[in-house]
Amino acid sequence: MILDGEGVVLDEQGRSDFNALQTSLGAVGRRSGNKTAGNAIFYAFDLLYLDGHDLRGLEYSERRHLLDDTLRGFDGAIRISEEIEADPAALLEHACRLGLEGIVGKNRDSRYRSGRTGDWVKLKCVQSEPFFIVGYEPSKAAPGGFGSLLLAAYKGDDLVYVGSVGTGFKERVALDLRAIFDKLAWTRKAPPMAYDGKRAVVWVQPTLIAEIEFRQWTPDNKLRHSAFKGLREQEDNASVYRMEH
The missing domain is CATH 3.30.470.30 (DNA ligase/mRNA capping enzyme)
Structure with missing residues (x-):
C-alpha cells in the first residue's frame, strides 16, 4: 500500500x-x-x-x-x-x-x-501577542534596510530575548521603521537585554511595541514561525507579553 x-x-x-x-x-x-x-x-x-x-x-x-x-x-x-x-x-x-x-x-x-x-x-492555529522591538539585523541585500527585528518580553522586571521576526513587512512600513530606528539608537555599551547570539545587531531603545503572530514557543522560549503584523500604540508595559511559562 x-x-x-x-x-x-x-x-x-x-x-x-x-x-x-x-x-x-x-x-x-x-x-x-x-x-x-x-x-x-x-x-x-x-x-x-x-x-x-x-x-x-x-x-x-x-x-x-x-x-x-x-x-x-x-x-x-x-x-x-x-x-x-x-x-x-x-x-x-x-x-x-x-x-x-x-x-x-x-x-x-x-x-x-x-x-x-x-x-x-x-x-x-496562530497566536498573536505584543513584544518590544530591541534591535535589528542590517540587511546584506538592501543596504540601509534590515533583515529581521529582534524581539523581547518581560520576565519579572527584566527584558528577555524571545527571537526575531523577518516576515510580514510591507516596503513602506520597513522604510518607516528603519527611519524610526535611527532616532532610537541605543547608546550604551551593553545591549538592553542578555544576548548570546553571533549575528551583527544594531540595538535600539525598547520603546516600540510590535504585534507579532506566531505558532508556538520552542523549548528554549523562542517564537516559532513569527510574522510582523504592525506597531501598537504606546501602552503601559503591562500590556507587553510577560513570560510566565
Missing part, C-alpha cells in the same frame, strides 16, 4: 508536538530528553495504492472507506487519523483551545491530485 499522512511525536497529553518531532529527527535513535527518534507515529489520512490497484482516481470518500478497512484494529507505528464532521470555524476554535496546531480538511468528492489544488485545506 501507499499511504498519505503525517509523522508526529505526541506530548504527554497526546497532542502532536512539532518541537519534539524536530528533536527526534535529530536524535537518530539516541535519547534526547525523554524523546527518541523511534517513538514517532505516522497518522494516515488517505490511501493511494492497495494490492496492485491505483486508487487515486476514486473519490476521497471511497479511498477513506478502504483506508478504514485496511487499518481497522491496527495500533502500531501507523495509525488512522480520525474524521470529525463539524463546523470548520467551531472545530478550529476548539482545536486551538486544546493547544493543537490546527486542522486539515479534505473534499469528499475529490480525486487524488498532487500539489496545491484546493481539494484539501490546512487551517493553522
Whole structure:
C-alpha cells in the first residue's frame, strides 16, 4: 500500500508536538530528553495504492472507506487519523483551545491530485501577542534596510530575548521603521537585554511595541514561525507579553 499522512511525536497529553518531532529527527535513535527518534507515529489520512490497484482516481470518500478497512484494529507505528464532521470555524476554535496546531480538511468528492489544488485545506492555529522591538539585523541585500527585528518580553522586571521576526513587512512600513530606528539608537555599551547570539545587531531603545503572530514557543522560549503584523500604540508595559511559562 501507499499511504498519505503525517509523522508526529505526541506530548504527554497526546497532542502532536512539532518541537519534539524536530528533536527526534535529530536524535537518530539516541535519547534526547525523554524523546527518541523511534517513538514517532505516522497518522494516515488517505490511501493511494492497495494490492496492485491505483486508487487515486476514486473519490476521497471511497479511498477513506478502504483506508478504514485496511487499518481497522491496527495500533502500531501507523495509525488512522480520525474524521470529525463539524463546523470548520467551531472545530478550529476548539482545536486551538486544546493547544493543537490546527486542522486539515479534505473534499469528499475529490480525486487524488498532487500539489496545491484546493481539494484539501490546512487551517493553522496562530497566536498573536505584543513584544518590544530591541534591535535589528542590517540587511546584506538592501543596504540601509534590515533583515529581521529582534524581539523581547518581560520576565519579572527584566527584558528577555524571545527571537526575531523577518516576515510580514510591507516596503513602506520597513522604510518607516528603519527611519524610526535611527532616532532610537541605543547608546550604551551593553545591549538592553542578555544576548548570546553571533549575528551583527544594531540595538535600539525598547520603546516600540510590535504585534507579532506566531505558532508556538520552542523549548528554549523562542517564537516559532513569527510574522510582523504592525506597531501598537504606546501602552503601559503591562500590556507587553510577560513570560510566565
